[in-house]
Every structure is written in C-alpha cells, then in structure tokens.
Amino acid sequence: MTLRHRTAIAVLAACALITVALFFALQSVIAARFTAVEREKAAQDLARASIALDQDVAGLESSVEGWASREDTYQFMQDGNADFIAVNFGESSFSELGIDFVVFVNNSGQVAYSAAVDPSDGTRTPIFPSLEQHVTGDSILARHPDRTSSVAGILLLPEHAALVASQPVPQSSKMGAIAGSLVMGRYLSDAEAQVLSLATDLSLELRRVDEPEPPADYQAAMSSLSGGELSPVRELNGDTIAAYDLVPDIYGNPALVLRVDEPRDISAQGRQLVWYMIYLLIGFALATSFMVVVGIDSLVLRRVRRLRTSVETVADSRSSSERVAIGGRDELAYIAGAINRMLASLEQSHRALVETEARNRALVEAIPDLMFRVNQDGEVIEGSWPLRARGASGNGGGPGSRDLPDDIAERLPAQMKQLGLPHIRKALESGETQVFEFQMSPDAGSPHYEARVVPGGADVLVMVRDVTERKHEEEARQKSLLLKEIHHRVKNNLQVISGLLYLQARRTRDQKLVEVLNESSNRVKSVALIHQRLQQSKDTVSVELGEYIRDLTTVLLHSHGRESAPIRLDLDLEKNVVIGIDTAVPCGLIVNELVSNSLKHGFPDGRGGRISISLHTDESDSITLAISDNGVGLPEGLDIHKADTLGLQLAMSLSGQLGASMEASSSQDGTEFIIRFRDTPADGGKPAREVAHAGTASGDRR
Amino acid sequence: MAKILLVEDENVINMVTQDRVEGMGHAVCGAVTTGQEAIEQAEAMQPDIIIMDITLRGKMDGIEAARQIKEKLGIPVIYLTAYDDDETRQRAAATEPVAYLVKIFEDVELQSAIDRALLQGRQPRPGNQPT
Numbered sequence: 049m050t051l052r053h054r055t056a057i058a059v060l061a062a063c064a065l066i067t068v069a070l071f072f073a074l075q076s077v078i079a080a081r082f083t084a085v086e087r088e089k090a091a092q093d094l095a096r097a098s099i100a101l102d103q104d105v106a107g108l109e110s111s112v113e114g115w116a117s118r119e120d121t122y123q124f125m126q127d128g129n130a131d132f133i134a135v136n137f138g139e140s141s142f143s144e145l146g147i148d149f150v151v152f153v154n155n156s157g158q159v160a161y162s163a164a165v166d167p168s169d170g171t172r173t174p175i176f177p178s179l180e181q182h183v184t185g186d187s188i189l190a191r192h193p194d195r196t197s198s199v200a201g202i203l204l205l206p207e208h209a210a211l212v213a214s215q216p217v218p219q220s221s222k223m224g225a226i227a228g229s230l231v232m233g234r235y236l237s238d239a240e241a242q243v244l245s246l247a248t249d250l251s252l253e254l255r256r257v258d259e260p261e262p263p264a265d266y267q268a269a270m271s272s273l274s275g276g277e278l279s280p281v282r283e284l285n286g287d288t289i290a291a292y293d294l295v296p297d298i299y300g301n302p303a304l305v306l307r308v309d310e311p312r313d314i315s316a317q318g319r320q321l322v323w324y325m326i327y328l329l330i331g332f333a334l335a336t337s338f339m340v341v342v343g344i345d346s347l348v349l350r351r352v353r354r355l356r357t358s359v360e361t362v363a364d365s366r367s368s369s370e371r372v373a374i375g376g377r378d379e380l381a382y383i384a385g386a387i388n389r390m391l392a393s394l395e396q397s398h399r400a401l402v403e404t405e406a407r408n409r410a411l412v413e414a415i416p417d418l419m420f421r422v423n424q425d426g427e428v429i430e431g432s433w434p435l436r437a438r439g440a441s442g443n444g445g446g447p448g449s450r451d452l453p454d455d456i457a458e459r460l461p462a463q464m465k466q467l468g469l470p471h472i473r474k475a476l477e478s479g480e481t482q483v484f485e486f487q488m489s490p491d492a493g494s495p496h497y498e499a500r501v502v503p504g505g506a507d508v509l510v511m512v513r514d515v516t517e518r519k520h521e522e523e524a525r526q527k528s529l530l531l532k533e534i535h536h537r538v539k540n541n542l543q544v545i546s547g548l549l550y551l552q553a554r555r556t557r558d559q560k561l562v563e564v565l566n567e568s569s570n571r572v573k574s575v576a577l578i579h580q581r582l583q584q585s586k587d588t589v590s591v592e593l594g595e596y597i598r599d600l601t602t603v604l605l606h607s608h609g610r611e612s613a614p615i616r617l618d619l620d621l622e623k624n625v626v627i628g629i630d631t632a633v634p635c636g637l638i639v640n641e642l643v644s645n646s647l648k649h650g651f652p653d654g655r656g657g658r659i660s661i662s663l664h665t666d667e668s669d670s671i672t673l674a675i676s677d678n679g680v681g682l683p684e685g686l687d688i689h690k691a692d693t694l695g696l697q698l699a700m701s702l703s704g705q706l707g708a709s710m711e712a713s714s715s716q717d718g719t720e721f722i723i724r725f726r727d728t729p730a731d732g733g734k735p736a737r738e739v740a741h742a743g744t745a746s747g748d749r750r
Numbered sequence: 751m752a753k754i755l756l757v758e759d760e761n762v763i764n765m766v767t768q769d770r771v772e773g774m775g776h777a778v779c780g781a782v783t784t785g786q787e788a789i790e791q792a793e794a795m796q797p798d799i800i801i802m803d804i805t806l807r808g809k810m811d812g813i814e815a816a817r818q819i820k821e822k823l824g825i826p827v828i829y830l831t832a833y834d835d836d837e838t839r840q841r842a843a844a845t846e847p848v849a850y851l852v853k854i855f856e857d858v859e860l861q862s863a864i865d866r867a868l869l870q871g872r873q874p875r876p877g878n879q880p881t
Contacts, residue, residue, distance in 0.1 A: 583832075
C-alpha cells in the first residue's frame, strides 16, 4: 500500500471518527434539549387542561350561585312550592342547565328536594344514595356557615365522578337568614372529557384514582405523584409523550388523574435537525479529506515519490558514486542529504574494504600454508591451497604438493583427521590456538608439517605448513650443540692430559725428561686448540686455519719461555682458509713440530731471530703452508726424510697422512719448510673449504 | 701477593692452575669444586680474588656462584672457562668479572687479570654504599 493510499485512508478514517463523534454529541445535546422543550410544553398543556377543568367547575359554581341567589329559590326553600320545581326543573331543564342532578337541602340538613337524570338516556331518576350522604347532615355541601360560603369541585361517587357546586340559599335582603343550600352537579363522562379536549385543543383523559386496574403509565404516574413529583411527564412511545396531574375532590383528597397527550413533534424535529447536521458534516468531511489528501500529496508525497525514485536509481546503478538528487530545505531534503552522506561514507568504506580485501588476499596468497576451515567433527568445510595456486613445488603426497586436487576435503588423509581431531576439540573448548606437528609417513625422509588450529566460532581455521626445512635446521642445530659439547669435553680432557704432563714436568728434575714432557704437553695442546676452534666455529666441523695457526704459535712461543726473547713471529696468513678436522689435526701437529723445532734448535744460545709462517691458497684450492726461520739452519747433511728426531718424523708422517708434499731447504741463513696439501676429508666428502665457500656465497660468511 | 680461591670441577686443572698461580708468587687459600663450597669458602677465607670455572659440580654453576659472592662479599672474580660462546659471555658479563679467560690461556694473561683484580680490590656491597 502506498503512502498516498495510507494518507487517504487515514484522513477519511479521521473524518469518519469526527463525524461519528459529532453525531453522538449532537444527538445527546440537541435531542436532549428538544426533549426537554417537549416535556416543558407537555407540562404547560397539562396546566392549561387543569385550568379548563377549573373553569368548568367555576362555570357550574357560577350557575349554582345564580340559582341560589334567586328570591323564588329562597321562597321555595321556605314553602316547598311545587310550581317552582315544575317551572324551573322540568324535563328539559337539566340539559339546558348542563347539570345531571340538583339537590335542595334545608337548614336541618335534610334534602328538601332532589332530582337527577340518567346521563345515558336523559330520563329523570332519583339521586344516587351515595350522593345523598354527601348532601345531608353536616356535609360541607349541606351546611354553609355564611352567605358568601361556596363549595365547588370534584365529588367522587362510586357510580360516577362528578363536578359539583353548592351555594347557600339566602334571603334576597342582605340581612336575611340562609334558608338552605342548593347543590348542582354534572357527571364527568367521556363527553365531558371531549368537551374539555375541544375547549383546550388537547388530547386529555380523566381517570379515577380508585380505578382497580389502571394502565401501567397511570400507575407509574400516580406513584410519582404520590411521591411528591409535580406534573410528571412520561414518554409513552416514540410518537407520544404524556403529562399527568392529580385533581383533588371537594374534601382535598386525590380524586382524578388528568393526563394530557402530546405528539412528539418537537423531538422529531430535533432528530431531523441532527441528521441534517450530520449530512452537512459528512459532506464537509469528504470535501476536507479530499483537499487534505490533495494538499499532502502535492506538498509531501510527490517529493517522497521523487526521493524514492532517486534512491531506486542509485540502488539500481550499483555504483557507490551515485547520489540522491532532491533539492529544497525541508525534512525530505535533509533525509536526501543524510542518505548522500551515508552513501559517501559507504563509498569510502567500500574503497577501504576493497583495499583491505586486496591486501588480505595478497597476504593470504603470500602465506605458503594450506588453510581450511574444519568443523568440530574434523570435516573440512572449505579450504584454500595457495601453494598449488602459485605452482609451488611440494614434497609430494601431502600439503604443499602441486598436484593436490580441488576436493581437498575428500582427499585429505584420514590420518590427518585422526591426528587433528583432539586438537580441534581442545581449541574449541579452550578458545586457544593449538599447535601440533605431524608426518604423513613414518619414513625418515617424509616431510614434517606443523598445523595451527585457531578457534573461530563454531569452527576452526587450520593452517598447515611444511616445516621440514625448519625441522632439519633444528636437528642440525641440535647436532651442532652436541658436537660443540663433544669438542668441549674433548678439549677439557686434552687439557687435563696437558695439565698432567705439565704437573709431571714441574716435579721432574731431569731436564731432558722435562723437555719431553713439555713437548708432549704442547702436542696435546695443539690438538686441544683445534677442538676449541671447532667448538667456537659455527659448523663445528671446520676451523679457520690462519686463526688456529696464530693461536698455536702464540702458545708455543710462551710455552718455550721465549715470550720475552727477541724472537719475532712474522705471520702472513690468508684469511678464510677453512679446513676440516681430518686435515686440521695433522696440520696443527705439523706446525707444532716445525715451530717447536725452530724454537728449540734454530736459535741457540739465547740468540734472537724471526720465525715466518705464510699460508696461501691458489686457484686450484691447493693450500701452501710455509714455515721458515732465520736461525742457524738444519744440521748440515740432514735428510729430513731420514731424520731420527721425533718432531721431524712426526712432521713427515703427518705430511704423508695429509697427502702433502713437503719441501725443506736449509742454509746458514735459516730453514724453510714448504708444505702443499689439499683439504681432503677422510670420509671422501666435500672439503670444508668448499663448504665454507658455498656458505659465503649464500650469505653465511664465516 | 694475592690470596686466591680456586673454583674448578676438574681437580687436575685445579692443581695446574694452583701451580701456575703460585709460580706467579700468589697464595692459593683453597680449591673447591662446587658453587656452594665456593660461597662458603669465600665467606670463611675472605680471599682477595676468586678464579672461577663456569662448569662446576652440583646444581649451581660458576656464574651464579660468582653473582652471589659478588653480591655478598664484593670479591673480584676471574672466570677461567672453556666456554667461548656469546650467550655464556653475556651471562658472565652481568656479574662484572675482572677478566674472562678462555682455556687454553697463557700465564701472562692470568697474571694480567690478577693484577687488575688486585688494583680494583673489593667492590663495595650495595648495602654498604654511602648515600
């Protein structure tokens, strides 16, 4: 339903409600007012009817007064002259006088003469015995206290209700005595009521109060009247309203109920007036509704439709740069402005979202991990395979393989699910990330994987990474630590041996033996130094030969007590000449023997000198070690290959072990040994120098 | 002449070091093999210098023993160890030793370290520092 329809319905409904409310208000106010007027008129008509009845009584009273004041009437009361009756109260006299009975009462309270007619046929009849009781004796009708006394009103007889009037019959002279009373009356028949009705132009009715079963409205009226209510008015039906009054008899007792009926013309006019006003209101409401709807439509709804059309255009364009076009300075223009601001904010957020999404996508693409969402039962919901998407090479058969299918969920090994399920459940229960490692196969060469289980709502995000390289690095590090510890212990043990030899030498007095012990101690130290260098080296399997030679020669110089002697070490040691332990040990012992030999024999008698050591490599990775001094030289004719000293024998033997060539030259200017060799591991593996070069080339400088 | 306490788990090395120290003209007041013994002997004998190995018998290593001795007594410490890695050196440096000598060392290095220790003397303990 459109706003236009809703507005029209709302306006019409409001008008209808107003009309209905006005209807009831008018009806309750106007109709009540008309009813009150109607009741007031009924009461007024009732008063008129009462006055008419009173006038009727007054007429009768006047007639009786006329007859009672006549001289012949007085005379009749004196003498009972029959002519008087015959002349004045003959057959037709009653109808002419408008009476139904006449009674002459003497001063003794006895009926002097009475006569009556039957109202139904006009024939002469005696008066009712019940009437005689009211006109004899000390009745107020029979005895008047003075000449001016008069009694008139209603007399309720069992047979009829009657209008009655009584006057004293005085002597014509004012001073004369009263001769009796004259009583005349007329029965209150329906004809009498009709006469009253015609006289007042009212519909009226008289009923006796002692009627055995009066109509219901009379009963109610009499109840109200006896309760003190004056002139009660009753609505007999929709067309008639009636007013009631009590008429007393000559004794002052209730005798008759006078009812006046009124047609309800006034209330009918009121109702008609209300309906006229309702019709007018309906017409006014319809006209007002139409104008209000048209006004709202032209002022508001048309702009709302324009706003709606504009918003729909923006929505259909699917472009965040479109804006709502509504001018003006009203609330709708403000809404349009707010929508445009919201659109601008959305556009900005959308751009930020797109950028963030691109960054996140790039980030996800950059992560070399398998990622997938798994429910609490270990079932894969969705997954991504960035390694495969980029064509990265894997280890085959597991995460990271380029040949993995799209339906990861079906192809993942059951073992993986079995391994991961406890961690998935623990992650969901604890809300903390769980990390575990696994292998797809127990084979030693099988890749190692690390799985990170990150809880996220009802599911978990599982990231699987190939950590084979890291595991190998860890193993290598562990191995390196182990080797360092081994080298440490070996060096310690060698140091203990060296210490033992030292202590033994300190306690020996034989100088030759002391020299032998010190030489042995130095040999042990030279090997211990290699283990110290190995312990300090990063790979624990190779030593930098130049640094080692520098340490060793310094130790030897101090060991031979020549630290203060003028023997200078001249070292020309190429850097980064790295050799393995298999080469380092014999090489170190050779240096130890040749330098010790030079220190021991080359500079006798405390003479000074110089010991030079050079270390170089050539393009073929051949290592050339030259040890020379400017001492006294080797004994003349000494063949180093046949020397009987342990030092030279060891040097020669160890040179052979190295596969080295040793050249010796000696003169009176000194001795020079040149040893050329290659770093050849005993197990036939790569030389340490090549390993070191490879490490240098890859950035791992040693 | 300095009064020196030797702390070294290898008795042979202890004997060698003692011989070399005494050869330099100093007196060795004791030689122990555990950190706890080192603390107790340092308190009892109040040596001028402690020559401390890092690897000791028992749960306490030489660095921890040196830290406690330094804290309680302020006696200068010379480390004499076979360890030459950065981590161990950094841990040892936190105890502010006079010297960190790596075996195999020469007498001249040890003598130089002893001379520096004697020159430095005991370090005032934190509680005794003037305010």
